[in-house]
Structures are given as structure tokens and as C-alpha cells.
Amino acid sequence: MFQLETAENPQTLRRIAIDPLTRIEGHGKVTLLLDDAGRIHQVRLHNVEFRGFEVFIEGRPFWEVPVTVQRLCGICPVSHHLAAVKAMDIIAGYGPLPPTAEKLRRLMHYGQVLQSHALNFFHLASPDLLLGFDSDLTRRNIVGLVQDFPEIAKQGVLLRKYGQEVIRHTSGKRIHGTGAIPGGMNKALTAAERDELRRDIDQMIEWTLAAVHMVAALHRTKPEFYNHFGEFDSSMMGLVDERGALDFYHGGLRALDKDGATIFDHVDYSTYESVLEEEAKSWSYMKFPHIRALGPEKGWYKVGPLARVQTCDFIPTPLADLERKKMVALGAGKPLMGTLFFHWARLIEALHAAEVIRDLLDDPDILGTDLMADQGERKGEAVGVIEAPRGTLFHHYRVDENDQVSFCNLIVSTTNNNQAMNEAIRSVARTYLDGRELTEGLLNHIEVAIRAYDPCLSCATHALGQMPLQVDLVDCEGKLVARNWHNMRPAE
Amino acid sequence: MNDYDRFVLDGRPVHFERGQSILEAALASGAYIPNLCHHPEFKPHGSCKLCTVKVNGRFGSACTIKAMPGQEVASDTPELNGIRRVLLQMLFVEGNHFCPGCERSGNCNLQALAYDLEMLTPHYQHFFPARELDASHPDVMLDFNRCIMCELCVRASRDFDGKNVFALAGRGTASHVVVNCPSGKLGDTDFALSDKAASVCPVGAILHKRVGFAVPIGERRYDLAPISAQVPTQQAEEA
Numbered sequence: 001m002f003q004l005e006t007a008e009n010p011q012t013l014r015r016i017a018i019d020p021l022t023r024i025e026g027h028g029k030v031t032l033l034l035d036d037a038g039r040i041h042q043v044r045l046h047n048v049e050f051r052g053f054e055v056f057i058e059g060r061p062f063w064e065v066p067v068t069v070q071r072l073c074g075i076c077p078v079s080h081h082l083a084a085v086k087a088m089d090i091i092a093g094y095g096p097l098p099p100t101a102e103k104l105r106r107l108m109h110y111g112q113v114l115q116s117h118a119l120n121f122f123h124l125a126s127p128d129l130l131l132g133f134d135s136d137l138t139r140r141n142i143v144g145l146v147q148d149f150p151e152i153a154k155q156g157v158l159l160r161k162y163g164q165e166v167i168r169h170t171s172g173k174r175i176h177g178t179g180a181i182p183g184g185m186n187k188a189l190t191a192a193e194r195d196e197l198r199r200d201i202d203q204m205i206e207w208t209l210a211a212v213h214m215v216a217a218l219h220r221t222k223p224e225f226y227n228h229f230g231e232f233d234s235s236m237m238g239l240v241d242e243r244g245a246l247d248f249y250h251g252g253l254r255a256l257d258k259d260g261a262t263i264f265d266h267v268d269y270s271t272y273e274s275v276l277e278e279e280a281k282s283w284s285y286m287k288f289p290h291i292r293a294l295g296p297e298k299g300w301y302k303v304g305p306l307a308r309v310q311t312c313d314f315i316p317t318p319l320a321d322l323e324r325k326k327m328v329a330l331g332a333g334k335p336l337m338g339t340l341f342f343h344w345a346r347l348i349e350a351l352h353a354a355e356v357i358r359d360l361l362d363d364p365d366i367l368g369t370d371l372m373a374d375q376g377e378r379k380g381e382a383v384g385v386i387e388a389p390r391g392t393l394f395h396h397y398r399v400d401e402n403d404q405v406s407f408c409n410l411i412v413s414t415t416n417n418n419q420a421m422n423e424a425i426r427s428v429a430r431t432y433l434d435g436r437e438l439t440e441g442l443l444n445h446i447e448v449a450i451r452a453y454d455p456c457l458s459c460a461t462h463a464l465g466q467m468p469l470q471v472d473l474v475d476c477e478g479k480l481v482a483r484n485w486h487n488m489r490p491a492e
Numbered sequence: 493m494n495d496y497d498r499f500v501l502d503g504r505p506v507h508f509e510r511g512q513s514i515l516e517a518a519l520a521s522g523a524y525i526p527n528l529c530h531h532p533e534f535k536p537h538g539s540c541k542l543c544t545v546k547v548n549g550r551f552g553s554a555c556t557i558k559a560m561p562g563q564e565v566a567s568d569t570p571e572l573n574g575i576r577r578v579l580l581q582m583l584f585v586e587g588n589h590f591c592p593g594c595e596r597s598g599n600c601n602l603q604a605l606a607y608d609l610e611m612l613t614p615h616y617q618h619f620f621p622a623r624e625l626d627a628s629h630p631d632v633m634l635d636f637n638r639c640i641m642c643e644l645c646v647r648a649s650r651d652f653d654g655k656n657v658f659a660l661a662g663r664g665t666a667s668h669v670v671v672n673c674p675s676g677k678l679g680d681t682d683f684a685l686s687d688k689a690a691s692v693c694p695v696g697a698i699l700h701k702r703v704g705f706a707v708p709i710g711e712r713r714y715d716l717a718p719i720s721a722q723v724p725t726q727q728a729e730e731a
Contacts, residue, residue, distance in 0.1 A: 059625055060593075061633055063704045068593035092702065172709025176592065179708065187708035402627035403701055 002297075002419070004426040007033045007041035018443055021450060028455070030425060030446050032433070040434045043426045045418075045450065054408040062088050062399045065408075067178055069395070072412070073456055075119060077176050078112035078167060079388030079413075082249070083395040085180040086384030091399045093378045094183035100368030101184040106249045107360045108170035108179055109386070110353040113248055114204070115163025116389035117305075117350040120454040121211065121343060122156020128448045129218060129343065134441025152214070155207045159350070162197075162204050166357060169193040184372035194361055201358045205319065208351040212323050215344045227330070228431075230339030230424040230449040233258035234300065235291065236307035237416070239387045242266070244313030246352065248387040254311050255291060255301060260335050263291060269385035272394055278411065286418050289411055300419035303391025304453060305345035310335045317359070320352035339424045342452040381407075388413045390454050414455045424449040499563035501525075508559035515543050515554035518567070524720040525567050526576055526605055528694055529642035530555045534651060540642055542576055542605065577611050585616045586665075588623065588637035589695075595704030596696030598712030602640060603695075604719035626671065628679030631701055632690050639669050639697040649689035657683045669697075 007013055010033055019029035033042035053072055057065055066085040070077035082105055089097070097105070127140045130149055139147065146153040164174040169189060171177025179187055219226045235258060239251035252266035253275065264275050277292040277299075290299030301307070310328060315321040327344050330336060360366055384395045391413035398407035414421075428449045433442055473482040498505045499514070501523055508517035513536060518525050528540040536555040543554040546566040554567070566572065583589075583602060591597045605611075626634040641660060646669070649657040657678070661670040673680045684690070690698060709715065713722070 061625075061627065061699075061701070061704070063702055064593060064595060067595070067705060071592055177709055178705045181705050182702075186706055187710075403633070404625065404627050 002422070002426075004040065004043045004429065005422065010042065013041055016438060016443070018446060021447055028450075030450070032429065032438075032446075034438075038435045038437065040429045043422070043429045043446075045422050045425055054410055057405050057408055059404050059406075061403050062091050062397070062405055063182055063403075065397065065405060066180060066182070067176075069410070070176055072410075074175055075116050075456060076112060076388045076390065076413075078108055078171070079386055079393050080395070081171070081177075082109055082180055083384040083386040083388075083393050084397075085182060086250075086386065087382040087395050087397050088182040088384070089373070090379050090382035090384075091397065092182040093376045094373040095376055097184055097373045098368070098370040099365045100188070101371045101373065102249075103360055103363060103365050104170050104185045104187075104189060104371075105180055107189070107357060107366065108167055109249050110356045110360070111163045111166025111170070113163075113389050114208075114350055114353040114357065115160045115167070116454075117346045117353070118156055118159035118163060120389075120451070121346060121350075122153065122159070124454075125343060125448075125451045126152070126156070128444070128451065129215075129340075133444050133448055134439070137440060140444075152211075155211070159204060159207055162200055163353075166197060169197060183375060186371070188369045188371060189366055191367060194367060197357070198361045201354065201361060204354045205351065205358065208347060208354050209319055209323075212344070212347045212351055215347055216323075216326070219340075219344065226340050227336075227338045229445075230428045230452070231337045232420075232423045232427045233337055234302050234420055234423065235263060235294070236311050236335065237291075237301045237303050237392060238308040238311040239269070239385065239392060240266070240312050241316075243316075245316040246308055246312035246314070246349075247316075248353075250386070253385075253392070256311050256335065258335065258337070260310070260333075263293070269394070270383040272383060272385065272396075272411075276411070286415050287411070288418050289416055290419070300423075301416065302420045303413055303416040304342065304389075305349050306336065306342045307391065308387060309345045309348055315348070315352050317352050317355035320348050320355060323348045323351060339427075339449050339452045342454070346454070390414055390456055391416050412456070414453070417453050417455065421450055421453050421455060424453070496561045499559055499561060499565055501565045502568050506559075506565075512559050513555050514545065514547070514557050514559045514563070514565055517559040518554065518565075519723055522723050523567075524723045525554050526609065526720070527555060528601055528605065528640060529644060531644055531647070531692065533688075534644065534647040537643060537647070540640070541579055544572060544575060546572065573609055576605075577609050578615075580606050580609060580611050581613075581615045583640050584611075584614045585618045586621075587639060588620065590637075594638065594696045595699060596638075598709065598715050599707070600696055600714075601694035601719065604714040607714070608718045608720050623668075626676075626678050627701075628677040629681075629683060629701075630679070631685040632678065632683065633699045633701050634671070634678055635697055635699060636668065637697075638695045640695055641667055641669060642694060643669075644692045644694065645669065645689045645698055648692045649683075649687065652688040655682060655687065655689075657681050657687075657689060 013033040013035055016032045017029055021028045029046050031044050032040055034040055053069055057068055066081050066088060069084045070081040072080050123142050127145050131140050131144055168174045171179030172187060179185055235255055237255040239247055240254045241247040241251045253269050254265045255263040257263055267275055275292055276289050279288045279296050281288060290296045291301060309324050315324050381398045386393050393413050394411040396409040397405055400406045425446050428445050432445045472480055475481050498507050501518055506517055506521045506523060515525050515527060515530055525543050527543040529537045538553040538556040544551055545554045547557055548564050591603050597603060623636040643660060646658045649655045657672055659670055659672050660667060662668050670676060671678050671681060
């Protein structure tokens with residue numbers, strides 16, 4: 001049993017719910033059970049939506065799946081699209097992709113990592129970091145950010161836009177395109193599209209590098225706080241290529257323990273069930289995966305940016321690798337476990353994504369037209385794995401002789417982080433909430449920890465609409481004409 | 493052109509050949525009248541009612557009414573387009589038309605008409621019928637979720653391919669397309685990928701296997717121009 005997961009006598013305790021969680025992807029809530037003295041006995045992150053994609057794609061034709069399953073999400077659809085199509089490449093019997101097809105898929109994917117990371121940091125998380133965890137609730141959002149830090153907000157918006165343009169040019173649409181098909185790609189990149197993307201990429205690299213430096217500078221202002229906020233020991237997992245380098249598109253599974261020692265390495269992801277196991281709990285629609293050899297109590301792990309930059313041996317682009325070394329050095333040989341390091345790692349990855357996009361755009365292969373692999377013998381079962389922005393994403397399918405899906409298992413990135421997120425909010429609850437009178441600002445500490453993981457709790461139904469909002473209509477001389485409120489009590 | 497070989501469509505004269513329907517004459521002249529169950533190679537069916545027009549003030553199907561001199565035909569009017577939108581909405585809720593995951597998206601006449609007639613919502617409650625796929629044939633898949641019962645496949649297989657593979661069964665809301673063989677499975681018939689019936693479906697009900705999504709977004713038929721602006725192309729391809 002995990003600490004603070006289940007209280008002994010819940011019926012005697014007071015319940016506080018943070019519902020809905022805001023500035024995250026999808027819908028979720030946190031419940032806290034406290035006694036009369038304000039001591040915390042139970043903390044749970046609940047995923048309150050049920051998706052069911054695994055069931056309702058059963059019976060569908062396999063070539064439809066990469067397009068259908070990306071509707072799981074509006075932020076990282078490319079990850080689901082590509083994880084599914086990697087499995088369907090094998091099911092349909094295709095061999096290795098031509099260089100152009102693989103590079104186009106990589107371009108699409110790294111564009112998505114860039115836009116998703118920009119969305120999480122600039123739009124969702126940075127209001128906490130730049131305006132303050134307990135700053136004015138009505139301004140602790142993207143609008144407040146635009147008011148106080150217009151240049152940073154602009155860069156965030158344009159970085160996201162750039163990533164979405166990369167996706168559009170490779171898949172036909174900014175969200176939910178169809179670029180990858182079993183065996184390759186359906187669309188070549190034109191010289192005009194390449195030139196358009198190439199024109200702005202150096203600016204994107206400059207902005208992501210500046211964002212990394214901004215988070216590093218924030219860290220230096222309160223190193224103790226940043227080091228230990230939501231800190232807890234855990235294992236970590238991610239994909240690495242054959243050299244041990246960070247690779248978002250393809251590689252082998254590597255897991256390290258809390259001290260950085262190897263649990264498994266270069267595991268062929270088609271055998272993921274030999275190293276991972278999933279467990280269900282009655283109070284959440286999200287499953288709890290764990291490393292099979294360590295069991296459910298000790299085998300849970302982190303995925304995503306903070307895990308990836310520490311499980312890899314290096315990042316294969318120079319600027320991002322340099323920034324990675326600077327961050328990792330703070331751990332003095334031990335992996336960093338503070339939850340807020342996720343933001344630093346995420347921006348290093350955004351920088352890496354921008355560097356990779358530049359390199360791919362400069363590669364002559366990217367304008368090739370050989371988009372389909374040679375086809376061989378059909379297979380009945382396959383696994384596709386990719387590093388989605390939020391972490392390792394598994395798609396596992398079986399397809400019958402009539403081309404219909406007969407089995408599907410998805411372990412999405414946020415599911416991998418389920419126990420870790422629960423541990424993060426329990427750590428924050430112990431440190432900042434236990435025994436105190438709970439204010440909105442203190443409760444926001446819980447949400448800050450969750451936002452650091454950038455969870456996509458079910459899909460991309462943004463909760464931005466639930467944020468407290470005050471709208472003032474002023475005339476050209478700055479005089480207040482009208483004021484209205486939403487989701488808040490107006491100030492006296 | 494004289495007064496004896498033309499009628500008036502939405503205020504403009506349209507030339508017709510003897511024996512042509514209003515729809516055939518309109519399409520031949522480059523004027524679009526919405527339609528779903530029409531095909532130039534098959535007899536008029538008059539079932540989808542999308543081509544409903546007003547002829548001298550009376551409602552009728554443009555595909556079944558012969559063109560005649562002196563006809564005053566109204567088609568592109570708010571009233572008729574409103575009725576057509578309702579027909580489309582009923583078709584959308586009666587089946588399971590999930591465009592986001594459908595490989596005919598961008599090439600589907602039903603979707604293209606919904607866009608063209610500015611159908612913004614389904615309006616009616618979805619039926620969400622439980623319909624099976626028939627993937628038993630090695631080259632062609634039937635997804636009955638998307639069938640609009642235009643019977644183009646029935647007519648093509650019977651009148652063109654000479655195989656009579658499809659038929660309509662049931663009555664009223666229970667009407668549905670069936671495969672004419674004891675097992676009811678397409679794989680147990682002599683249906684072939686090269687049959688006319690394999691390529692005549694205006695929606696995503698009859699699909700060639702393993703080629704879905706091969707055409708990128710931006711190059712699909714209705715990415716290029718709305719269905720109402722593709723009359724000459726449509727006529728040439730269907731012929």
C-alpha cells in the first residue's frame with residue numbers, strides 16, 4: 001500500500017476536491033481527506049473520463065486505425081498516429097521505410113513535440129512560474145502572462161504555431177492529419193513548404209534556447225525550492241537509440257532506478273509485456289503500469305521529459321546536449337527527482353526538437369518522393385512505440401485474416417506517469433498542505449505539481465474554460481465601462 | 493436553342509435533349525442540382541430526394557421528371573436548400589457517419605453535400621444503429637454503418653455487372669442492404685474488385701481494401717472545389 005493512497009477511516013475525515021484541475025489536457029480531479037487538525041490522510045489524482053478506444057476500434061480495418069486513434073488527443077495526435085502506423089507497417093508486411101518516408105515521419109513528430117512542449121510551458125505552466133503559485137487568481141493564466149510578459153507569451157504562441165505548421169506540411173492538417181499510412185507516407189514535402197519552414201527555424205532555436213535559460217535562471221533564484229518541490233525517488237523509463245542517445249521516434253526501452261542504475265536496457269519494445277505489467281484500481285479509469293520484475297509496489301516509474309533526458313546517455317544535437325549536461329550536473333551523479341525539473345527538461349527537449357527539425361530540413365532526402373516501403377508477408381500482431389511529448393506511448397494490435405482489428409492495448413504516456421503523479425501530489429501535500437489552513441494558493445501547489453507532468457488525462461478537452469476570469473470593458477481613455485466575472489466571486 | 497428545347501432553372505434557360513430528366517439536362521449544362529442516388533449510367537431511382545426541385549410551383553424529383561418546354565424550375569432557393577439540409581441531417585443520424593476516421597472523407601458525396609449546403613449540426617438525435625462490417629472479401633470491405641441505401645451498388649451489380657450481388661431488404665427503418673448469397677457474406681459471392689458496383693458507392697460503405705488514406709489531405713476530390721463546382725468533372729468521371 002502506498003503512503004497517503006488510502007485513509008484508514010475515510011468516513012471520519014473531511015474531503016476537499018480540486019475539481020476540475022485546470023490548465024491541463026483533459027479532465028481530472030484531486031481529492032484530499034483531512035482530519036479536524038488539518039492533517040492529510042489521503043491524496044488521490046482521479047482520471048474521471050472513460051475513453052474506451054481499445055474496444056471500439058475492434059472490428060475496424062487496420063489501415064483506418066492510425067487515423068482513428070489519433071482522435072484520442074488534440075495535442076499529441078501525431079504520437080498516436082505514428083505509434084499506430086508503426087505497428088500497422090508490420091501488420092501490413094512492409095519492410096524498412098525509404099529514408100524520405102522515415103525522415104518525414106520524424107519531421108512530423110519533432111514538430112509535434114515542439115508545439116506540445118510550447119503549449120504546456122508557455123500557455124499552461126508558466127503563469128505559475130512567472131506570476132507566482134499564489135498570485136492573483138484572476139490573472140494566473142495566459143491572459144495575465146500576456147499582460148506582464150508579452151514577449152515571452154508571444155514567443156510561446158509562435159513556437160506552438162511553428163510546430164503546428166510542421167505538422168500541417170507533413171500530414172495535411174495542423175491537427176488530425178493523415179500523413180502516415182501503413183508502409184510509408186502519403187505526402188511528399190515540396191520545396192516551397194521546406195523553404196517556408198526553413199525560414200523561421202533559426203528563430204525557433206533561439207527562442208527555445210532562451211526559454212531554457214529562463215527556467216535555469218528561475219531555478220537559481222530559489223534552488224532549494226526548485227530542487228525539492230514535489231520530490232520523491234522513482235525509477236525512470238524512455239526510448240534510446242542503439243548509441244544510447246535520446247530518440248523520440250524509435251529505439252529500445254531503457255529503465256533506470258532512482259540511483260541511475262540500469263534495470264533494463266535496449267529492450268525490443270515488441271516484447272514490452274516481458275518487462276511491464278498493468279494494474280487497475282477501483283478509484284481511477286487510468287491503469288497503473290509497473291516494471292514486472294519489481295512488482296506493483298516498487299516497480300512504478302516516471303516517463304516524459306525529466307525521465308528521458310536522464311535515461312539517455314546524450315542528446316544528439318549540440319545545444320540541447322550542452323543544456324542537458326548543465327541540468328543533470330545539479331544532481332551530482334544522482335538523478336534529479338524534483339518535480340519542477342520537468343519544465344527545465346521539457347524546454348531542453350523543445351530545443352532539441354527545433355535543432356532536429358533544422359537538420360531534417362537541411363537534409364536533401366526530405367524532398368524525396370520515394371514514400372513507400374516494399375511489401376512482404378502480412379503479420380497478425382505488432383507493437384508500435386514512440387516517445388510522445390508526455391512520455392513513452394505503446395500501441396499493441398492484433399489483426400485477423402479479414403484485416404479487422406481483433407485486439408488493441410494502449411498504454412498512453414500519462415498512464416505510465418500515473419503513480420508518479422500521485423506520488424508528486426502526495427509529496428506536495430505533505431510538505432505544503434499538511435496541518436495548515438488550505439487556501440486557494442496552497443491548493444494550487446497540487447495543480448502545479450500535476451501540470452509539471454503535462455498530463456493528458458483523457459484527450460484534449462482543455463479545461464481553460466473553467467478558469468476564474470474577470471473581463472473589464474474599458475473605453476479609449478481607460479475608463480471602466482463594464483465588468484463581468486466567470487467562475488469566481490467578485491471582489492468587494 | 494429555341495423555346496421548345498429549353499426550360500428555365502433558377503431564372504436561367506437550360507437546353508435539354510428529348511428524353512432527358514431535369515437533373516440530366518441541368519448537369520449537362522453545367523448547372524448543379526444536389527443529388528446522391530443519381531448516376532448517369534443507371535435508371536433514375538428517385539429515392540434520396542436531394543434533387544427535389546419546384547417545377548411550376550410543385551415539388552418533384554429532378555431525376556425523375558422529364559424536362560419539358562415551359563417549365564419554371566426552382567432549385568437553389570433557401571426553401572429547397574433548407575429541406576435538403578434536413579434530408580442530409582436525417583441521413584447522418586440514421587447511420588454511423590463518423591467523418592474524422594472515415595477513409596472516404598474528402599471524397600464522399602454525402603460529406604461534400606453537407607459542407608456545400610452548410611449543414612452545421614446533425615440537429616436530430618443520433619440513432620447509433622448497431623451495424624456489422626463485412627470484411628470477408630479479400631479485396632473489398634462493406635461498412636454498413638455508412639450506407640445511405642441509394643441502391644447504386646444494387647443497380648450497378650444487377651444492371652451493369654450482371655451479378656445481382658446486392659439487394660435491399662427489410663421495411664421502413666429496418667431497411668438495409670444485404671448480400672445475395674446464403675451466408676450473406678460478400679466473400680462467398682463472385683463479386684470482384686473490377687465490378688462496377690465496387691466503385692460506385694457515393695459514401696464510404698463499399699471500400700477497396702488497404703488503400704485508404706493514400707491520397708493526402710489537400711489533394712482529395714472535394715479539397716479542390718466544392719461538389720457544386722465540379723459538375724463537368726463529376727459527369728465525365730461517372731460516365
